[in-house]
Amino acid sequence: MPDTSRNDHSLxxxxxxxxxxxxxxxxxxxxxxxxxxxxAGEFLTLLGASGSGKSxxxxxxxxxxRSDGGxxxxxxxxxxxxxxxxxxxxxxxxxxxxFPHMSVAENVGFALKRQKVRKEDVRRRVGExxxxxxxxxxxxxxxADLSGGQQQRVALARAIVFRPRVLLMDEPxxxxxxxxxxxxxxxxxxxxxxxxxTFVFVTHDQDEAITMSDRIALLREGQIVQVGSxxxxxxxxSCRYAAxxxxxxNLFSGSVQGGAFVDTVNARQYRLPDRFDAAGxxxxxxxxRLGVTALGAAAPPxxxxxxxxxxxxxxxxxxxxxxxxxxxxxxxxxxxxPVPRAPDGIATGARVNAFWEVRDARIFA
Amino acid sequence: MTAAAxxxxxxxxxxxxxxxxRLVRYLRVDSWGALVLPLLLFLxxxxxxxxxVMLQRSFTDPSVGxxxxxxxxxxxxxxxxxxxxFMISLMVTAVTLLLxxxxxxxxxxxxxxxxMFMLGLVLVPFWTSILVRSFALILLLRDTGxxxxxxxxxxxxxxxxxxxxxxxxxxxxxxxxxxPFAVLPIYATMRTIDRRLLAAAEGMGDRPAGAFWRVFVPLSLPGVAAGxxxxxxxxLxxxxxPALLGGPKNTMIGELIxxxxxTVLRFGFAAALATMLLVTTMLLxxxxxxxxxxxKMLMGRS
Amino acid sequence: xxxxxxxxxxxxLAVLIGIYLLLPILVVVPMSLNxxxxxxxxxxxxxxxxxxNLIDDPTWLQSALSSLEVxxxxxxxxxxxxxxxxxxxxxxxxxxxxxxTAVLLAPLIVPYVIVGLSAYIMFLRLxxxxxxxxxxxxxxxxxxxxVLINVSSGLVAVxxxxxxxxxxxxxxxxxxxxxxxxxxxLPSVLAGALFAFIISWDEVVVAIxxxxxxxxxLPVKMWSGIRVQIDPTVAAVSSLxxxxxxxxxxxxxxxxxxxxxISRRATAALTKTGA
Numbered sequence: 056m057p058d059t060s061r062n063d064h065s066l067x068x069x070x071x072x073x074x075x076x077x078x079x080x081x082x083x084x085x086x087x088x089x090x091x092x093x094x095a096g097e098f099l100t101l102l103g104a105s106g107s108g109k110s111x112x113x114x115x116x117x118x119x120x121r122s123d124g125g126x127x128x129x130x131x132x133x134x135x136x137x138x139x140x141x142x143x144x145x146x147x148x149x150x151x152x153x154f155p156h157m158s159v160a161e162n163v164g165f166a167l168k169r170q171k172v173r174k175e176d177v178r179r180r181v182g183e184x185x186x187x188x189x190x191x192x193x194x195x196x197x198x199a200d201l202s203g204g205q206q207q208r209v210a211l212a213r214a215i216v217f218r219p220r221v222l223l224m225d226e227p228x229x230x231x232x233x234x235x236x237x238x239x240x241x242x243x244x245x246x247x248x249x250x251x252x253t254f255v256f257v258t259h260d261q262d263e264a265i266t267m268s269d270r271i272a273l274l275r276e277g278q279i280v281q282v283g284s285x286x287x288x289x290x291x292x293s294c295r296y297a298a299x300x301x302x303x304x305n306l307f308s309g310s311v312q313g314g315a316f317v318d319t320v321n322a323r324q325y326r327l328p329d330r331f332d333a334a335g336x337x338x339x340x341x342x343x344r345l346g347v348t349a350l351g352a353a354a355p356p357x358x359x360x361x362x363x364x365x366x367x368x369x370x371x372x373x374x375x376x377x378x379x380x381x382x383x384x385x386x387x388x389x390x391x392x393p394v395p396r397a398p399d400g401i402a403t404g405a406r407v408n409a410f411w412e413v414r415d416a417r418i419f420a
Numbered sequence: 421m422t423a424a425a426x427x428x429x430x431x432x433x434x435x436x437x438x439x440x441x442r443l444v445r446y447l448r449v450d451s452w453g454a455l456v457l458p459l460l461l462f463l464x465x466x467x468x469x470x471x472x473v474m475l476q477r478s479f480t481d482p483s484v485g486x487x488x489x490x491x492x493x494x495x496x497x498x499x500x501x502x503x504x505x506f507m508i509s510l511m512v513t514a515v516t517l518l519l520x521x522x523x524x525x526x527x528x529x530x531x532x533x534x535x536m537f538m539l540g541l542v543l544v545p546f547w548t549s550i551l552v553r554s555f556a557l558i559l560l561l562r563d564t565g566x567x568x569x570x571x572x573x574x575x576x577x578x579x580x581x582x583x584x585x586x587x588x589x590x591x592x593x594x595x596x597x598x599x600p601f602a603v604l605p606i607y608a609t610m611r612t613i614d615r616r617l618l619a620a621a622e623g624m625g626d627r628p629a630g631a632f633w634r635v636f637v638p639l640s641l642p643g644v645a646a647g648x649x650x651x652x653x654x655x656l657x658x659x660x661x662p663a664l665l666g667g668p669k670n671t672m673i674g675e676l677i678x679x680x681x682x683t684v685l686r687f688g689f690a691a692a693l694a695t696m697l698l699v700t701t702m703l704l705x706x707x708x709x710x711x712x713x714x715x716k717m718l719m720g721r722s
Numbered sequence: 723x724x725x726x727x728x729x730x731x732x733x734x735l736a737v738l739i740g741i742y743l744l745l746p747i748l749v750v751v752p753m754s755l756n757x758x759x760x761x762x763x764x765x766x767x768x769x770x771x772x773x774x775n776l777i778d779d780p781t782w783l784q785s786a787l788s789s790l791e792v793x794x795x796x797x798x799x800x801x802x803x804x805x806x807x808x809x810x811x812x813x814x815x816x817x818x819x820x821x822x823t824a825v826l827l828a829p830l831i832v833p834y835v836i837v838g839l840s841a842y843i844m845f846l847r848l849x850x851x852x853x854x855x856x857x858x859x860x861x862x863x864x865x866x867x868x869v870l871i872n873v874s875s876g877l878v879a880v881x882x883x884x885x886x887x888x889x890x891x892x893x894x895x896x897x898x899x900x901x902x903x904x905x906x907x908l909p910s911v912l913a914g915a916l917f918a919f920i921i922s923w924d925e926v927v928v929a930i931x932x933x934x935x936x937x938x939x940l941p942v943k944m945w946s947g948i949r950v951q952i953d954p955t956v957a958a959v960s961s962l963x964x965x966x967x968x969x970x971x972x973x974x975x976x977x978x979x980x981x982x983x984i985s986r987r988a989t990a991a992l993t994k995t996g997a
Contacts, residue, residue: 119886140889140898152883156905165901169892213891453814456822459807459866463825467863470840471832477843523739526732541740547967548747549924551944552960556746558948559753559761559957566749569762596743628725657833659927664948674835678930687843694836705831 068096068253069130069220071116076125078111078277085111087277088125098247098254100264103274104300110225112274113257117223118142129221140169145219145252147227151210153198159185159209160194166217184216185209187246204235211246221253228263240266261301265289273297289341294419298339305345305388307338307362316418318362321384325360331418342391344415347378347407349400355410364388366405380409471698478695481688488692498676505673508587508662509655512594516651517644519595520602524643527603528610542603545596554664557593558584561665585667593661601654602647609643610636649708653701673697747964754957761954772958782943782959789940791854793922796861800918803862804869805911811870812877830867837864838931845932852936857929861922868921869914876910877903916970 071093078086086108093099101109114120116127118139126135134142153162160181167177185191188208198206207227214222227243228236244267247254258264264271265285273280273288273296280300281293292298295306307318311331315324316338325338347366348355355361364382376397380388388409392398401407478488492498527538545553560566561583568580583589613636621631659674666672673693680690757767776782807826816822829837841860842851850856880903888898904911926941933942940959947953 117886117890119889138889138894139886140892140894142890143892144890146887146890148883148887150881150883152881152887154884154888154902165888165893166891169897213887217891448815449817450815453810453816455806455814456810456816456826459803459826459870460822462803463829463863463866466841466859467829467837468825470844471836474836474840474843519735519739522732522735526736538736538740541743544743544747547920547971549926549941549944549960549963551924551926551941551948551956552750552963553746555944555948555956555960556750558952559749560746564760564762596746599739599743653831657835659833659835660945674833674927677835677839681839681842681931690839691843694839697833698836701831701833 067220068251070095071221071253071255072126072128072131073112073116074126074128076112076115076122076127078108078115078120079123084277086115086122089274089277089279090125091272091279091282093253093255096251096253098244098256098267098269100256100258100268100271101274102258102261102264102271102300104259106276107274108277109257109259109274113223113225113255116221116255117144117146143217143219145214145217145222147207147210147214147222147224149225149227150230151198151206151227153206153209153213155198157198158194159190159196159198159201162198162209163194163213163216165213170217180216181212184212187215187249188212188242203231204239207231207239211243215246215250215252219252221255222250224254224256226257226259228258236263243267265301271301273300275300291417292339292419295337298337298417298419303342303389303391305340305342305386307386308336309338310336311418316416318384320386321362321382323360323362325416326413327418328414328416332420335418335420337419339417339419340411340415342377342389344411345388345390346392346398346410347380347390347401348398348410350406350408352398352400355408356412358414359410359412360416361408361410362386362388364407364409366401366403366407368403369401378407380407382409474691475695475698477688478691481691488689489696491689492692492696501671501673501676504670505656508590508594508670508672509652511587511591512598512655513648513652515591515595516598516602517648520599520606520647521640521644523599524603524607524610527607528613539607542600546600550597550660553596554593554661557589557596557665561589561592584665585670587666587670589665589667590662590670590672593665594655594658597658597661598651598654601650605646605650606640606643609646610640613639646708649704653704653708656701657697747960750957750960750964754954754961756954756957759954761952761957772954775955776958776962779955781938782940782955785938785940785943788854788937789923792857792861792939793919795854795858796865796922797915797919799858799862800865800869801911801915804866804914804918805873805907807866808870808873808877812874826870827867829864834864834925834927838928841928842931851932852934854937856932857922857937857939860928860932861925862918864925864928865918865921868917869911872910872914872917873907876907880906920967920970 071091073089073091073093075088075090076086077088078084089108089112101112103109111120115122116129116134118134118137122135126133128134129142129144154165157165163184164177164181167180172180181194182191185194188211190205190208190212193201193205193209198209201209210227224243228239231239240263243254243256256264256267265288268285270282270284271288272282275296281288281297283291288297288301292301292304298304298306307316307325308320309316309318311317311327311333314327316327316331316335317324318338346355346359350363362382364380364386366378367381367387368379370377370379371394372391374393375391376394378390378392378401380390382388390409479485481488492502523538523542527535530538558565562568563580563582563584565584567583568577571577572580583592617635617639618628618631621635622628626634657674658672659678662670662672663675663678666675673696677690677693677697680686680693752765753761754772755768755770756762756765757769757771758765810816811819811823811826837860841856845851845856850859884902884906885895885898888902889895893901924941925939926945929939929942930945933939944956944959947956947959
């Protein structure tokens with residue numbers, strides 16, 4: 056149970072250690088010996104598609120699902136056999152799960168009442184928590200009278216009012232429209248900074264994960280594919296799945312032979328970056344690292360590798376422009392450039408060179 | 421929504437609806453499931469065991485064998501009671517469906533406020549004592565009752581017409597009680613019929629009436645079948661209304677059972693009659709459940 | 723044109739059906755205010771004679787009290803057993819679910835004459851005829867499906883995540899049930915209780931089998947007042963019964979309204995002083 060006597064919001068978060076957690080339903084392995092260390096006070100996102108096991112993992116941390124093997128430790132305390140109501144972890148549920156028969160204030164005060172906190176203190180702390188989510192004057196309302204965004208804030212206030220050292224969130228923004236989502240993403244980050252507690256956030260939305268997290272754990276079919284900061288995941292994906300799940304990627308298939316990557320589709324050879332997987336069969340370049348220049352125009356710098364192709368589409372995106380190119384071997388590439396730096400003379404049907412700095416290429420399996 | 425997976429799994433596990441293949445697993449009961457035991461045991465002792473004892477009694481009292489059942493079919497009097505029961509139930513079902521169908525149809529096209537009112541009206545018999553209603557019908561229908569005296573005062577008829585203690589009297593009284601059992605399933609079925617189908621039929625050149633008969637009526641038939649079967653099954657076992665509104669010639673099986681117990685104390689014979697009624701009811705129900713989801717119908721309403 | 727005619731005849735038919743359903747019970751009230759023992763219509767003199775008769779005859783009051791006791795106990799027992807069973811059916815893992823459900827709902831289907839006869843045969847041996855216990859046992863079994871149906875449908879509508887949320891906030895599973903689930907299904911439970919009470923209060927067929935000089939319920943007393951020769955007192959009882967039903971419904975509506983107002987006020991007060 057968290058220390059309830061202190062009233063500043065800078066309580067340190069607790070570290071979470073997940074050790075070889077396993078969950079099986081029938082023949083279906085939902086979590087395949089997953090291990091993960093979450094640092095105290097960090098904002099970690101469990102990212103994955105439907106059925107990746109991310110939500111199951113969160114529910115195992117919360118105690119609603121019993122794992123078939125492995126351990127969950129919070130703050131060096133083994134929680135594996137502790138029932139959910141004795142774990143003291145805050146949680147924001149999908150679709151909020153606000154108690155419809157209670158007012159907002161009663162919802163937020165629920166945990167404090169269970170802890171037998173004095174009435175005046177309950178009132179004060181409920182007020183404070185509602186202030187924190189900017190819902191100070193709506194305590195008397197019923198959940199049904201609130202908008203989706205307001206309900207979300209109440210759910211948040213309810214989860215933090217008892218000052219847990221860990222806050223678990225199961226797709227908390229899933230039901231909101233885009234504008235509100237982005238606003239609440241920023242607010243969640245602010246809340247995370249102010250409270251300093253550990254946030255574990257589940258989402259299937261890669262943009263959301265990149266915007267908010269200190270670190271992302273990418274899950275696929277019950278296994279962790281890669282753990283790292285958003286920029287690590289984006290810039291150094293460990294595999295094709297990671298590369299394609301987060302952001303857009305241009306991929307060339309081939310193999311590393313001698314000192315070069317041999318592109319079998321386009322029958323070309325590319326130079327190798329400083330670090331690469333010698334057994335790798337894919338070379339990846341992110342769209343914003345890929346340049347396009349008309350065939351007759353100035354040649355790309357010599358530090359770049361080049362592949363020829365035909366422009367099949369140009370899309371104006373406001374801040375950026377994207378150019379879609381089909382290589383002569385049949386690969387489809389995307390280049391993305393800020394509008395002011397976008398090259399001239401490129402239209403659908405134009406013959407172009409697509410090029411990238413050798414150091415920007417990534418090679419993996 | 422994708423991340424619901426974990427929660428869904430939790431819910432599935434705790435609602436026990438996931439398919440398990442092995443028998444041992446199948447027979448396992450969780451702590452929620454165990455909560456059914458008090459009621460199950462209660463009904464077993466208070467409801468099921470007495471029925472079994474009654475069943476057994478029909479074969480053993482006064483002597484072991486089929487004597488009681490033979491006695492039923494040996495007497496033309498008793499056979500007539502069975503015939504009466506069947507005929508009256510059929511008539512009640514027919515009249516009830518004839519009234520219920522247009523009533524339910526009007527409910528589907530009425531505005532919500534009127535629809536609620538019509539629903540409330542048809543549920544009145546649910547909430548008023550069967551005795552009060554039967555008593556009221558007696559006051560209305562008897563020779564010195566409201567209908568006869570009013571008609572005589574107005575000079576429509578010279579002497580009283582016999583309305584009570586007749587087959588018509590019984591049907592008149594029983595239809596009231598049966599109406600909700602027919603209206604509700606018919607209405608439930610009609611409500612699900614896509615009205616655009618009618619428009620489509622008309623759009624393809626059918627006259628409105630033609631579209632109604634060729635599209636709407638066939639689609640509503642499952643509801644009619646359900647309502648009709650429920651009405652018929654219920655009617656078979658009626659006791660109070662036929663006893664009060666029927667004459668000696670319209671005796672139904674329910675009355676005969678009570679009579680045999682209360683006046684001549686032939687328990688075994690009464691038990692045999694009751695067993696026949698029970699078996700008939702169950703057979704009809706089994707038949708009904710072949711093409712109707714009874715559990716859903718019963719659990720789903722209200 | 724034909725469409726309007728069809729509509730008009732439909733409405734006319736519905737009105738006639740409405741009259742058919744309502745008129746009989748509406749006739750009872752003026753009849754009960756009749757001075758004549760033949761209950762002629764229209765009543766020649768208005769009088770409370772039959773109501774006086776009702777009060778003066780202690781057997782009417784006695785049977786009403788017996789009915790009340792039986793109905794209240796049956797409703798209570800049916801609500802407890804039915805709610806538990808509904809929890810099991812909706813949330814539990816059960817083998818033979820279909821079979822069990824069929825047994826639990828069987829009292830809806832089996833004709834009351836059969837229930838009455840079988841209970842009578844059984845209770846004669848056990849000495850339970852003409853006892854409150856005997857009545858309560860059978861009436862509970864007849865009423866329990868209504869509780870089961872009501873509570874199940876209420877329970878299905880409750881999102882299990884709410885209980886998970888409560889547990890996450892420190893409530894034990896038992897607390898979570900009593901603080902979250904029970905308040906949410908309370909209207910269904912109360913509706914089930916109301917159904918159960920009325921089923922028992924009105925029940926006459928089984929009661930005819932089980933009643934006797936030692937214990938008679940109101941419906942049985944009314945039955946004997948109609949069966950052989952019409953006792954005009956029954957008109958008074960019937961009128962009162964109608965009033966009671968109307969009052970019950972009014973009361974249910976009123977309590978729901980009050981409940982809503984009170985809880986609004988309470989939370990308003992709580993937060994006004996707090997924030």
